[in-house]
Amino acid sequence: MTLPPLDAIPASVAAVTDYEPLARERMSAAAWAYFAGGAGDEWTRRENVAAFDRLPLRPRALRDLSTATTRTRLLGLDLAAPILLAPVAFQRMAHGDGEYATVHAAGALDTVAVVSTQASVDLADLAGLATRPLWFQLYIQPDRAFTAALVRRAEEAGYRALVVTVDAPATGMRWREQRAGFALPAGIEAVNLRGMRGLPPAPRDALLFGTPLAAAAPTWEAIGWLRGLTRLPILLKGIADAGDARRAIDAGADGIIVSNHGGRSLDGAAAAIDLLPPIADTVAGAVPLLMDGGVRRGTDVLRALALGAGAVLVGRPYIFALAAAGAVGVAHVLRLLRAELELAMALTGCPDIAAIDRSILAGRA
Amino acid sequence: MTLPPLDAIPASVAAVTDYEPLARERMSAAAWAYFAGGAGDEWTRRENVAAFDRLPLRPRALRDLSTATTRTRLLGLDLAAPILLAPVAFQRMAHGDGEYATVHAAGALDTVAVVSTQASVDLADLAGLATRPLWFQLYIQPDRAFTAALVRRAEEAGYRALVVTVDAPATGMRWREQRAGFALPAGIEAVNLRGMRGLPPAPRDALLFGTPLAAAAPTWEAIGWLRGLTRLPILLKGIADAGDARRAIDAGADGIIVSNHGGRSLDGAAAAIDLLPPIADTVAGAVPLLMDGGVRRGTDVLRALALGAGAVLVGRPYIFALAAAGAVGVAHVLRLLRAELELAMALTGCPDIAAIDRSILAGRA
């Protein structure tokens, strides 16, 4: 698969969000509900985006940009920009090339893609095609033996880190999906989970407490178990509380991702960017700190970095581009965000990532 | 009356509020104005709901959920979840089964229904059918002898507590009702008040001060009178001020319900959830503290508990479900709210009701 030139993208796509209506046209209503929707009333999904606009910037002028760069190091990797691709499940539902396109674009644009446990293609096939290191997203499953085998498969395929999702012991209240009658289409499944000993499916509106699912939900003990199982770096994704961040470091995590699961888990959770500052104060550089949720523009990346993140991940933006244009769309999103970040850094007088701090924020509007 | 299985509910009803448009279709415009409307401009009615969204949550991860539970004790009763059915008048106007359906659903879902003084069916008949303890809502009427007899009837029928409404010495300014020409339909009346010596009906736009109604409005003295009349637990419903809460406890109240009458009494009153915190600080566990007003989601229950309530009551949500689907609708609302509360507790790391406190609130958005 060769990446077509970015010129193939119509000029009407000026911004990352311009892919959203294009994706909607190309998806079934149910798939749209799955990718675009969030939990509950979707307050958190909207708030993730809206919260960035409450952080106005203070431009600074006349800085030397002759050696300016967005390059950054993260867990031993050298990235073109501090912008990664978040794990998203079932990408073949968005585009026939699915995760292959995503991984291809990440390689072309010199960044990391995080492959979901629920990817719709084989994790080893993906790694075989990748031109850049990949990370693997992991749900610690009730079937611990299967989970251990899955970790081993990821290691063997050459994945360079594990991103353990900790904010979804059960699926969120996905009202939009339910109203749309969402179900996985034929031919799309979590191929990497084949053979796993699952729990019986829960009926609609099922209670959680007292069920095998609640009993098997991963706890801090599970992190310790995983830590003993692998030498790969472990990042915990879905940390929203400073105390949990402290505990994650104590449990041996190599990185923390502040996230509310894109508003797909607990509706009512604060915006990810609003959850970040107290956690950044607690982590204080002890381990890499990332965030995702609501990043749509280079200025959003800048704000996240100003509030203490070392890098961000984007999810829906690249999925919509994938649906609209395949791999070249995903690459375009990465390119746009980087170009926007560069200009935002130039206009706030930040010649490199280390120069970005809270002094560029002008106080709430 | 047997409760049909919840599967009878269409899948498009994903959330409690999905019953609202269904109810509107099934009700007369006047009945809709009565149940859906509030006082004045309905600022308080809307604000009750909106205020919850100003309390974003802070998720917490990886807690042990193996013994998690929503069970709670309240005035000697053991409830499946801290979610009760608020008193609502004239329920036969919403559905032919009226209060019977409501009481039936409360029993099936293992919680308390509070029966209104203005119920459209006989209080003793209701109690005879109930499979779970009921509470009785009381307006202390100008006709004290009738009021005393009513209390006696409730006691004899087996009601387990009295919920005395204190925030409605006169009916609120119900502009929507007036514009819609609301009047009780033929065949629906407050059957439990038959024979009461009433005051002459007030003309439209009547003044209040200087009238018999103002002279007869219940005061703290009336609470003392009632306290001397019965050994049932007394809860005062409609407390909105910390000083009043203190006084209620001094007057022998066994429980306090923070409420603004669902926005039906004083338009302009603060949202119930905003009235709660200073009262919780004052009550400080001396008696059970409940709240109602604007609760539509499990996350709203969680927030109310975080701010000091021991339980909440819901009103319109179950009335709309009653109108749309009868008893099974009411049961469904209780089930949805409990399922949502469980997930919200799981995602904020609260394995039981006692674990819920202000630390799960992330600060104003």
Place this chain on the structure above:
Amino acid sequence: MTLPPLDAIPASVAAVTDYEPLARERMSAAAWAYFAGGAGDEWTRRENVAAFDRLPLRPRALRDLSTATTRTRLLGLDLAAPILLAPVAFQRMAHGDGEYATVHAAGALDTVAVVSTQASVDLADLAGLATRPLWFQLYIQPDRAFTAALVRRAEEAGYRALVVTVDAPATGMRWREQRAGFALPAGIEAVNLRGMRGLPPAPRDALLFGTPLAAAAPTWEAIGWLRGLTRLPILLKGIADAGDARRAIDAGADGIIVSNHGGRSLDGAAAAIDLLPPIADTVAGAVPLLMDGGVRRGTDVLRALALGAGAVLVGRPYIFALAAAGAVGVAHVLRLLRAELELAMALTGCPDIAAIDRSILAGRA
């Protein structure tokens, strides 16, 4: 002119603001622009109303209402309620009965009407018909001799106070009026100003500074001049600054009216209710303090009193009722506001005007 019974009002008029669409139907577009519009973008006009909703109330329960009353004393007069009719010009443009209807209704409902210098009927004729004391609103005109004669005529006609407007040395930027091509219709004029030596009319978009109008604008000196001219009580209307309030008292004013001229003078001025508190703190009861601007409901009256006003005036609400229904409409507005104020007092536990203070405000929403 006999006041018809309030029953003549259609039941669809539940609130004061229900008269607004009725008035609009009955007025020319130009007259509507004049009465309904404000200065500039009309931010202040809207803000006057909106600001009340930012002052949520804290209900209080179970107070003794047997002797409750809204009666209040103001500059020697005993009023049914602390709600007066603000001066509004050219009322015959709203209804054929013009100011006669307004004064008639004020008498019937036992309150004070303030007659405008720019009334469209003779000030003495009005006073001759009045059944209750009237106040006279005065613009101190460049023609001081005429102004003195006007004051003498008001005294002789029996007006009981002078309300001197101090916030309009020139007419506000009335963009809506200009766009609508507003001009006084034939037969309507400021009859009480006949014979005054006026300034030459200013062309559109005229500058103010350096003109005779600017040179003749009233200053604090003019207040001293007026103070020496009459023994009637003088209220200054349009005070928005605590320093000006202090100076008004020093200049011998007998009362102060906090006002931004209903948003018709300086667009961008803070809401009248937001201007009130620091002025109330400064005046501290030294003279009666009134306010106008945005009062549409009894709860708005209550809030103004809680923040230190002794009474309020309403303008547009009664003008719209006048346009829609004549004198009975004006009377209805006064009655509605009083009935609403009574209920609001009852529900916040205030049995009389003196009991209303800031403790009934729950803090900003």
Place this chain on the structure above:
Amino acid sequence: MTLPPLDAIPASVAAVTDYEPLARERMSAAAWAYFAGGAGDEWTRRENVAAFDRLPLRPRALRDLSTATTRTRLLGLDLAAPILLAPVAFQRMAHGDGEYATVHAAGALDTVAVVSTQASVDLADLAGLATRPLWFQLYIQPDRAFTAALVRRAEEAGYRALVVTVDAPATGMRWREQRAGFALPAGIEAVNLRGMRGLPPAPRDALLFGTPLAAAAPTWEAIGWLRGLTRLPILLKGIADAGDARRAIDAGADGIIVSNHGGRSLDGAAAAIDLLPPIADTVAGAVPLLMDGGVRRGTDVLRALALGAGAVLVGRPYIFALAAAGAVGVAHVLRLLRAELELAMALTGCPDIAAIDRSILAGRA
């Protein structure tokens, strides 16, 4: 070119913003995107305007206006009012008379026009026609020799100050322009830059860092270079940070213009009026301080002056008037703003520019 009388303007144009729809009708969609649009999502462009409404005013009464005036001195010039015309490029795209009309109107209304480096007419021709002193806006170009020659040409043509734009080392992300397919129409060009040695054109979505453009972006060194090159007063336009303001003074700047480039450079930058106060505190009168961004009304001018600006510049307002009505439109805008400023000063009790301070601001709404 003689200025027609202002009476030629239709009465429906009551406010400066009334020109906006008229301009839109007269412009091509692409030209509209260029002049009306901003960078990115245009949050800053909207926020520039919206922020003024968050600064409510406190009227003051009864001040002596007999000698009131808006006259002000600025860098040796005596202006009718503290309202200048901001530099805007390619004005012949808005109206055939282009910059000639603008300069003509500025002269007629006795204020300064700032001519853009990217003007669509010759800078010397403009100066030859001007009846009032002009200022010249300068981008310090990568071609320093050309830049020096350009400065010399401006000096020789009699321009009285240089306004150096410092907030646009690269063009902002102009999404609206890109979506509209904007390109300069045939016959319109930056005539004053003919012969300049330019950089190769960047492809769409080009990165900035590492390019010749980044390497050549002006720095504080460039200000020193310019300072050594000319004796004209130098104002730095686009200062948004108090530290930068301090540095500008240290670098020999004779004036500072707080600006975010009308929201055309960094989307997400705080509103210009919100950026002003800390800079005013730092500058503290050391050099003249101006601002632009969002000024649409005389009350906006007043607020900017209250927060420390000595004068403001307007951009889009006069461009829209130019498009709609040519020179007379531009003159009308200047006249409207001055008339509105006079009234706003009168109603806040400020008889001259020096009297305007923060005491007229009533605190946030």
